[in-house]
Amino acid sequence: MKDRLKYLDPYYYIDTLLLRLFGKPKSLDTKIMYWIFYLVYSLILAFIIFKLLGLILGTSLPLATVVSGSMEPSFYRGDIMVISSAKNLKSEIITIDENISTKNLSEFAKMEYKLNSYGNNEVKTIEINNQIIEIKDAIEKNNSVVVYKSNLTGRDIIHRVVLIINANDGKYVLTKGDNGETNYIIDQDCAISGNYIVNGCLNVYPINVENLMGKKILRIPYIGYLKLFLFRG
Known part of the structure; x- marks a missing residue:
């Protein structure tokens, strides 16, 4: 044997x-x-x-390394995420009777902000079609964590879904990092002045679910630190 x-x-x-x-x-x-x-x-x-x-x-990116502190305290730098296809996402869902693929978030949604313990005006709620979603519920209800490629930085982003939107032109997600110190706005809440982005958003326009690279199904703590040390410092 x-x-x-x-x-x-x-x-x-x-x-x-x-x-x-x-x-x-x-x-x-x-x-x-x-x-x-x-x-x-x-x-x-x-x-x-x-x-x-x-x-x-069912994904082109089965493993992804957390490279920043944007999801702390849920995940930390060096954690490895095992990724599957972005099916059956867990989140609140709102239906909207319009096309939103090329709309800024402020064109169809209203955000309410509140000063957090880090001194940042962090998004508290988002309102669409008279439906109000509490952002903190995304963490408390353990909404899906997804991976997408930022159309601003070109980097892979690992953040939590705060809302799924069924629109006329497809299904979209809004995302946010859990860390209120570094990520206090919704990733897609881009303030645009002329041709410039004037806040710390990560992706212009909502993300079509078909463009997601996958969702997290398992976390392996810290073993990605070697990659960070070798390639990112």
């Missing part, structure tokens, strides 16, 4: 190949060749696993 289990080890095959090609790694040159082959093989193996995981979970 033990002999059969070795075939489940993906490195068994590369070990066998290297022994046939170079023999046992005794000399420095042979050890270097072993390390080169191990490195290339590991990268290929990681790529294959990543792609297979994406196929299983």
Whole structure:
């Protein structure tokens, strides 16, 4: 039985190949060749696993690393999010009888703000069609956390859905980071003056659910810190 289990080890095959090609790694040159082959093989193996995981979970981004503190205290920098397709999102839903794909949030919604403990005017409620949604409920009710690519920064954003909007031209989401110190407005609440964005919004216009990269199904704490150290500092 033990002999059969070795075939489940993906490195068994590369070990066998290297022994046939170079023999046992005794000399420095042979050890270097072993390390080169191990490195290339590991990268290929990681790529294959990543792609297979994406196929299983139905998304092109099955794993995402939290790179900022915008979702604290729910998630922290270095956490890895396991992502699936953005189906069956959990959130309050409002239906609106208009097209909103190219509308600023202020054109069809009213926001109420309140000074929070960090001294920021944080969004408290959003009103659409005389329906008022409490933003804090998104956290308390554990609304879905989704990943989308910001059309302002080009970066992947991992934030919580605060509202789903059924509009004439599709289904959309509004999102926000949980951290009231750094993210106190709705991501799509863009104040525009001329050709410039004058506040800290992350995405002009509501996000069509078809453009979401996925939703979080599992959190793995801290193991993404190596990636942050190597690539972001």
